[in-house]
Amino acid sequence: MARRGTVRTGLAAVLAVPLVLSACGGGGDAGGTSSGDAGTLRVLDYYNSDPNATLWNDAIEACGEQIGVQIDREAVPGESLIQKVLQQSSSRTLPDVLMLDNPDVQQIAESGALTPLGELGIDSTGVAEGVLKASTYEGELYALQPVTNTIALFYNKTVLEQAGIQPPTTWDELKAAATALTEGDRYGFAMSNINTYEGTWQFLPLMWSNGGDEKDIATPETAAALQLVKDMVDSGSLSKSSVNWSQADVADQFAAGNAAMMINGPWNFGVLDPVEGLEYGIVPIPAPTAGGTVVSPFGGEAWAVPQTGDQEKQQKAADLVQCLNADENQVEISVATGTVPTKPELADEVSAQNANLSTFAEQVPDLRARTGELGPEWPDAATKIYTAVQNALVGGMSPEDALRQAQDG
Structure with missing residues (x-):
C-alpha cells in the first residue's frame, strides 16, 4: 500500500502550529501568497517515485495544456508533505494546487489554508458520498x-x-477456511495487526461491517470483531507475527506461499503478478453473517486549491482539479495505477480493462471515510483502535477489556 490508507503520525501536533494565511477577500494578491507567473500553476504532491510519478505528471501536464497554463510541479516524499505545506504557508508561498492524503484534508481545511471548492464552481456530481464526506469540513x-x-x-x-x-x-x-488451509509453514489467513494506522485500516472492515463505531470502540460489536481476529491467532491459523507485519509484509507472506488468504489492496498487483505460478483471486472481505454489507475504508489522494489571494489563479487551479477528475481521466488513471474511480458509474469500464479491479470498484458506493464521524479527531480514534488490537493479541487482555482501556485512555 505504500502510504495509502495511512494517516501520518504527528499530523495533529504539527497542525497546532498556526498557519499564516493570506487574505481571501478582495482582488489581486496584495498581502497574499506570491504565486509567480500568471500563466503558470504551481502544483505540490507526493508522487515522487514511479510509476505514479510519471503517470500523474503526464495527467497534470495534459490538463494544464487543456486549460491553457504551464505546470511547475514539485513532488516531495509523503512524510514531508504536511511540513512543506506549513512552511509554505508561513512564508506565503503556498502552491496553486495541492494534493493531500484524503484523511488529512479536514485538518488542513480546519486551519484555513484551503479554498472551498463551491466558491470556485467545481462540479462533484457522481462522486461517491463517502469520498466527498472525507473532503468536507463544516459543510x-x-x-x-x-x-x-x-x-x-x-x-x-x-x-x-x-x-x-x-x-x-x-x-x-x-x-x-483459515483453519483448514493452515498446514506446515503456511497459515490459512494473513492480515496486518501492526501498531500503526495500517493496523487500524485493516481492522476497520471487520469493525464497521459488524456495526462498530469509532466514536466509542468499547462496544459488543467491536469486541466481536476483535474476538474474530484473536480466535484465529489463538488457533494458529493467523500468525502471531502479524502484530509486527505491515501490509507490505503481509503481501510478501502471501507471495511466498506462507499464507493462503490475506486482506490487502490493489497496490500489491506489482508485487504479486510477477511471482511465477501464483494465481490469485479477489473477493470482498467476509461479512459477519450471510448477506451482510461489507463496509471498508478508502485510501487515495484528493486535490485542493489553497488560499493564495490570487483569485484568477485560484480559478485556473480549480479548472485543473476539475480536469483531473473528468471521467476519462478517472478511468485512465485507475487502470494505470491499480486504483478505482470515485464515480461508481465508471466501475464497469475500469473492470473491463482489468478484472482484478472489479471487487474494489464494486465497493465504492459503500466505502466509508475514516474522518467521516470524527473529522480532525480521527487520529486519536485510530490510535485507540490499534492499541486495543495489540493489547488483545499480545497483551493477554480480552477484547472487551482491551477496547475499554483504549477508549478510556
Missing part, C-alpha cells in the same frame, strides 16, 4: 478525489482448489 467541500483504493480478500486459487474450499463470504466461513 464545505475542500478537495476532490479522482481515484481511490480499498482492501479485499485475496486468495491463492491453487491452494483453495486443492483443498476443495470456496472463498469465504462470512466470518464463520473465514475461520473454518
Whole structure:
C-alpha cells in the first residue's frame, strides 16, 4: 500500500502550529501568497517515485495544456508533505494546487489554508458520498478525489482448489477456511495487526461491517470483531507475527506461499503478478453473517486549491482539479495505477480493462471515510483502535477489556 490508507503520525501536533494565511477577500494578491507567473500553476504532491510519478505528471501536464497554463510541479516524499505545506504557508508561498492524503484534508481545511471548492464552481456530481464526506469540513467541500483504493480478500486459487474450499463470504466461513488451509509453514489467513494506522485500516472492515463505531470502540460489536481476529491467532491459523507485519509484509507472506488468504489492496498487483505460478483471486472481505454489507475504508489522494489571494489563479487551479477528475481521466488513471474511480458509474469500464479491479470498484458506493464521524479527531480514534488490537493479541487482555482501556485512555 505504500502510504495509502495511512494517516501520518504527528499530523495533529504539527497542525497546532498556526498557519499564516493570506487574505481571501478582495482582488489581486496584495498581502497574499506570491504565486509567480500568471500563466503558470504551481502544483505540490507526493508522487515522487514511479510509476505514479510519471503517470500523474503526464495527467497534470495534459490538463494544464487543456486549460491553457504551464505546470511547475514539485513532488516531495509523503512524510514531508504536511511540513512543506506549513512552511509554505508561513512564508506565503503556498502552491496553486495541492494534493493531500484524503484523511488529512479536514485538518488542513480546519486551519484555513484551503479554498472551498463551491466558491470556485467545481462540479462533484457522481462522486461517491463517502469520498466527498472525507473532503468536507463544516459543510464545505475542500478537495476532490479522482481515484481511490480499498482492501479485499485475496486468495491463492491453487491452494483453495486443492483443498476443495470456496472463498469465504462470512466470518464463520473465514475461520473454518483459515483453519483448514493452515498446514506446515503456511497459515490459512494473513492480515496486518501492526501498531500503526495500517493496523487500524485493516481492522476497520471487520469493525464497521459488524456495526462498530469509532466514536466509542468499547462496544459488543467491536469486541466481536476483535474476538474474530484473536480466535484465529489463538488457533494458529493467523500468525502471531502479524502484530509486527505491515501490509507490505503481509503481501510478501502471501507471495511466498506462507499464507493462503490475506486482506490487502490493489497496490500489491506489482508485487504479486510477477511471482511465477501464483494465481490469485479477489473477493470482498467476509461479512459477519450471510448477506451482510461489507463496509471498508478508502485510501487515495484528493486535490485542493489553497488560499493564495490570487483569485484568477485560484480559478485556473480549480479548472485543473476539475480536469483531473473528468471521467476519462478517472478511468485512465485507475487502470494505470491499480486504483478505482470515485464515480461508481465508471466501475464497469475500469473492470473491463482489468478484472482484478472489479471487487474494489464494486465497493465504492459503500466505502466509508475514516474522518467521516470524527473529522480532525480521527487520529486519536485510530490510535485507540490499534492499541486495543495489540493489547488483545499480545497483551493477554480480552477484547472487551482491551477496547475499554483504549477508549478510556
